[in-house]
Amino acid sequence: MHSDASTVDEYLAALPDDRRAQLEPVYRAVHDAMPDGFAEMMAWGMISWSIPLADFPDTYNGEPLCYAGLAAQKQKNSLYLMGLYADSAEAEDFRARWTADGTRLDMGKSCVRFRTLDAERLRLVAGAIAATTPDDFIAMHERARAERR
Numbered sequence: 001m002h003s004d005a006s007t008v009d010e011y012l013a014a015l016p017d018d019r020r021a022q023l024e025p026v027y028r029a030v031h032d033a034m035p036d037g038f039a040e041m042m043a044w045g046m047i048s049w050s051i052p053l054a055d056f057p058d059t060y061n062g063e064p065l066c067y068a069g070l071a072a073q074k075q076k077n078s079l080y081l082m083g084l085y086a087d088s089a090e091a092e093d094f095r096a097r098w099t100a101d102g103t104r105l106d107m108g109k110s111c112v113r114f115r116t117l118d119a120e121r122l123r124l125v126a127g128a129i130a131a132t133t134p135d136d137f138i139a140m141h142e143r144a145r146a147e148r149r
Contacts, residue, residue, distance in 0.1 A: 002045040003071075011047060019072045022116050026079060026125065027070055029117075033126035037134035038067050046071035046078075051134050060145070067137055068129060076106075076113045079125065083132040083140070085110035094128055 005011035012020055012027065027047060031040065038049040043066065050064035059065050069080035084091040098105045098121065106113040117125065132140075 003042075004045070005042055007042060008040060008047050011042060015072055019077070022114075023070065023072055023077055025122060026077070026114075026117055029122040029126045030068060030070060030079070030129050033129040034068075035130060035133050039064070044069065046080075051138065055134065056138050065137070065141060067132070067134075073113075076115055079112045079114070080110050081112060081125075081128055082110050083137060084128060090128070090131065094124065097124055 003011050039052045040049050047070040049068045050066045067082050071078045
């Protein structure tokens with residue numbers, strides 16, 4: 001479900017009521033946990049939190065360095081946690097904590113797919129978001145780029 005919305009409010013308002021009800025608590029948890037220095041914006045047709053080019057212009061694609069994204073997709077919702085993608089130890093911990101009570105995790109390298117998230121999962125997501133500062137994320141990004149060279 002690609003969106004041409006230019007603001008987060010427009011994006012959320014354009015969703016059907018049931019999808020908005022699923023996404024808004026996740027949006028609020030991510031928004032409230034986001035460390036200072038990440039900018040909230042619409043990018044790639046979804047809500048994104050990125051490091052602005054003014055703060056870090058050396059990106060591989062000339063776009064702000066994306067830390068997290070949230071989108072309503074056709075069948076499910078997606079939460080992109082790029083900090084976990086860049087930190088395998090933190091990703092392993094996230095996966096273990098998510099599934100500790102037997103709850104199934106539908107996750108790729110950075111994308112958590114879900115319909116709704118309960119309070120425990122929202123706290124886990126908020127913790128993952130809050131764990132990485134912009135400086136830490138830039139360092140992860142630069143290490144990953146150096147390893148690929």
